[in-house]
Amino acid sequence: MKVRGQAVRTIEVVEEDVSVRVIDQTMLPYEFTWHTLNTSQAVADAIATMKVRGAPLIGVTGAYGVALACNEDPTDEAIERACAALIATRPTAVNLSWAINRVKEHVLAVPQMARATAAWQFANIMVTEDVTRNHTIGKHGLPLLQELLQRKSEKGLIKTLNVMTHCNAGWLATVDWGTALAPIFLAHDSGMHIHVWVSETRPRNQGLLTQWELREHGVPCTMLADNTAGHLMQRGMVDCVIVGADRVSPSGDVANKIGTYLKALSAKDNDIPFFVAAPSSTIDWKWERFDGIEIEERRGDEVRKIRGLHDGEIWGEVAEVALLDDGQPVANPAFDVTPNRLISKIITERGVAEVAGAKTFAGTFASMLDKPRQPAHALD
Amino acid sequence: MKVRGQAVRTIEVVEEDVSVRVIDQTMLPYEFTWHTLNTSQAVADAIATMKVRGAPLIGVTGAYGVALACNEDPTDEAIERACAALIATRPTAVNLSWAINRVKEHVLAVPQMARATAAWQFANIMVTEDVTRNHTIGKHGLPLLQELLQRKSEKGLIKTLNVMTHCNAGWLATVDWGTALAPIFLAHDSGMHIHVWVSETRPRNQGLLTQWELREHGVPCTMLADNTAGHLMQRGMVDCVIVGADRVSPSGDVANKIGTYLKALSAKDNDIPFFVAAPSSTIDWKWERFDGIEIEERRGDEVRKIRGLHDGEIWGEVAEVALLDDGQPVANPAFDVTPNRLISKIITERGVAEVAGAKTFAGTFASMLDKPRQPAHALD
Numbered sequence: 021m022k023v024r025g026q027a028v029r030t031i032e033v034v035e036e037d038v039s040v041r042v043i044d045q046t047m048l049p050y051e052f053t054w055h056t057l058n059t060s061q062a063v064a065d066a067i068a069t070m071k072v073r074g075a076p077l078i079g080v081t082g083a084y085g086v087a088l089a090c091n092e093d094p095t096d097e098a099i100e101r102a103c104a105a106l107i108a109t110r111p112t113a114v115n116l117s118w119a120i121n122r123v124k125e126h127v128l129a130v131p132q133m134a135r136a137t138a139a140w141q142f143a144n145i146m147v148t149e150d151v152t153r154n155h156t157i158g159k160h161g162l163p164l165l166q167e168l169l170q171r172k173s174e175k176g177l178i179k180t181l182n183v184m185t186h187c188n189a190g191w192l193a194t195v196d197w198g199t200a201l202a203p204i205f206l207a208h209d210s211g212m213h214i215h216v217w218v219s220e221t222r223p224r225n226q227g228l229l230t231q232w233e234l235r236e237h238g239v240p241c242t243m244l245a246d247n248t249a250g251h252l253m254q255r256g257m258v259d260c261v262i263v264g265a266d267r268v269s270p271s272g273d274v275a276n277k278i279g280t281y282l283k284a285l286s287a288k289d290n291d292i293p294f295f296v297a298a299p300s301s302t303i304d305w306k307w308e309r310f311d312g313i314e315i316e317e318r319r320g321d322e323v324r325k326i327r328g329l330h331d332g333e334i335w336g337e338v339a340e341v342a343l344l345d346d347g348q349p350v351a352n353p354a355f356d357v358t359p360n361r362l363i364s365k366i367i368t369e370r371g372v373a374e375v376a377g378a379k380t381f382a383g384t385f386a387s388m389l390d391k392p393r394q395p396a397h398a399l400d
Numbered sequence: 401m402k403v404r405g406q407a408v409r410t411i412e413v414v415e416e417d418v419s420v421r422v423i424d425q426t427m428l429p430y431e432f433t434w435h436t437l438n439t440s441q442a443v444a445d446a447i448a449t450m451k452v453r454g455a456p457l458i459g460v461t462g463a464y465g466v467a468l469a470c471n472e473d474p475t476d477e478a479i480e481r482a483c484a485a486l487i488a489t490r491p492t493a494v495n496l497s498w499a500i501n502r503v504k505e506h507v508l509a510v511p512q513m514a515r516a517t518a519a520w521q522f523a524n525i526m527v528t529e530d531v532t533r534n535h536t537i538g539k540h541g542l543p544l545l546q547e548l549l550q551r552k553s554e555k556g557l558i559k560t561l562n563v564m565t566h567c568n569a570g571w572l573a574t575v576d577w578g579t580a581l582a583p584i585f586l587a588h589d590s591g592m593h594i595h596v597w598v599s600e601t602r603p604r605n606q607g608l609l610t611q612w613e614l615r616e617h618g619v620p621c622t623m624l625a626d627n628t629a630g631h632l633m634q635r636g637m638v639d640c641v642i643v644g645a646d647r648v649s650p651s652g653d654v655a656n657k658i659g660t661y662l663k664a665l666s667a668k669d670n671d672i673p674f675f676v677a678a679p680s681s682t683i684d685w686k687w688e689r690f691d692g693i694e695i696e697e698r699r700g701d702e703v704r705k706i707r708g709l710h711d712g713e714i715w716g717e718v719a720e721v722a723l724l725d726d727g728q729p730v731a732n733p734a735f736d737v738t739p740n741r742l743i744s745k746i747i748t749e750r751g752v753a754e755v756a757g758a759k760t761f762a763g764t765f766a767s768m769l770d771k772p773r774q775p776a777h778a779l780d
Binding site (some may be wrong): 049092161189217220221222223225228231235236241242243244245246247250251252254277278279280282285286287297315323324325328329337340341342343344345348349350351352353355356357 | 602629659728736778
């Protein structure tokens, strides 16, 4: 999508077969800078330090890491070692190991001399796949937004669609388009009047990334504290909610960024459609329901500390302040589970699944998918 | 309650008929400092800059402001002028004008010579009233907590009661005890094993005040991002929720700090009792239901900026960082409305009202109260 008027992707090849560059997301929304990656170690570091984040994006970045490793030493042992190091950077990100293993399998099947070229080609293909998949999610989601706006305009209401989102499931989490934001970008580009309520998403404030990317692309948006979501829904200021997903169960339960469940409860209570947009690879066929799945507990400092610009200077010094000192106990589960009864539809690149009930959903999905076993994604 | 082992109130007479001191709440939880007030102008400044906050507390502080004004000039005109200036500091805080008008009415009825003494005596009485009222709320709430723990222990579960709260309805918002926290302090003091989940309460992070006062008094507590409340309830980690109230309708609707509604939805969805603790003066008899009441929209900078300790030093420099620059649109409604169907019981100093349904509640309340018209409170 656009940054300062230019079309940009989160990862770009700088020199074919030699180097790629990624947006340094640790500096967003305060600074927009590129970070060049020309060794597999540099890729591992960029993933570990979260310069790149978002399941689809770290998968693709990891694939280039394998390609760079093939440049450095195309022997089986060296490639295995590099892949293991890359996977170890985010051990819970299933999508990272899935992507790396895909490339590894591909390159180990060709002669050593041809491996680097094969890996670069494969990584380039994964980039294209990601962009196409997200764009298709957008195309499947767009009619849902158009229908809601149509209904609103039939009632003589203001012709702007107000969509709420949570966390960042935008293009920054992917190569381009994003998942939850893909239908929104398409709607905006098609001329629809659309406005996005951006939930801050404490503790890591990924809402700041969402606000940044929407604003850079020209989509009107407003930031809110997570607490505010219910009130806006009660007052008729939200027409639908769209979020991404970390994992989707075959019955339609959704594990996503902490706080998603509260928004879904409020949407249900106010009769507002609640959509989940995610690639079909996000379906985790191992669990029928998600009631008891393990939820990652992250560092307490994510709650205790917060970053911003000191003295409020624009593009000024990025500083961290402590809200609580180190001795204070905090809870920091990264995700929660939204049960299927609260979800209206799940938008994938294969089509839209109705979540009228658990069985219906599983049926819709099974018929929609030809590959019932794909790895789960871990967004960030 | 206790601070560093000593019993402390938010406002204390330093020298009878001469000066009072208040805790400077703008520096909490980072610095615990007293601020002396010996002129009515100093009182007005302390309220305007939110050194004191919380409806009951600013009411009492305002009363001392009138007493100080009587010291300075006991003529009718001077008192009227001082009262107007005090009320103007927080125009939406109904409780402030109510308290000031009570003192004013009282002193204008006595000869000029006797006014200062009368005002000081009256303000001292208001302090005692506030403490007694909150302590009584605590005594009415305590059996509810004991019953929950009893039931838990009958099931063979861990003998700690986990209570979640929102915002700060603790002793810092009153003279002592607090409203929502009064039953918790009493439970703790009686030896009950009680643990409090403290919700951060963005955007103003009043949860930091709650965590500070619980910790100083020795009550175990854990901070969480507001988004986390639903997940903890889903996982059986919350036995009940207790919050304060800004206004309560005769049917049992509750206007309270933004985000209360989301917690109430989640409590209902997980079959967890949701209690509201508030003085009976919080009932606003003007509105049967609160669906359409006006909600105060506060400065966007409360969302855009956040304060903490720079570099994480304990008792270090208090600094503000900007999360968003000034040009970014934000929504910042200060309160939301929790409909009566989500509330289990309302705890007042007059007793506990069941909110089984709107009519039952109004009936319980009407029979509980002898003065059906009291001003609404605005907590902060």
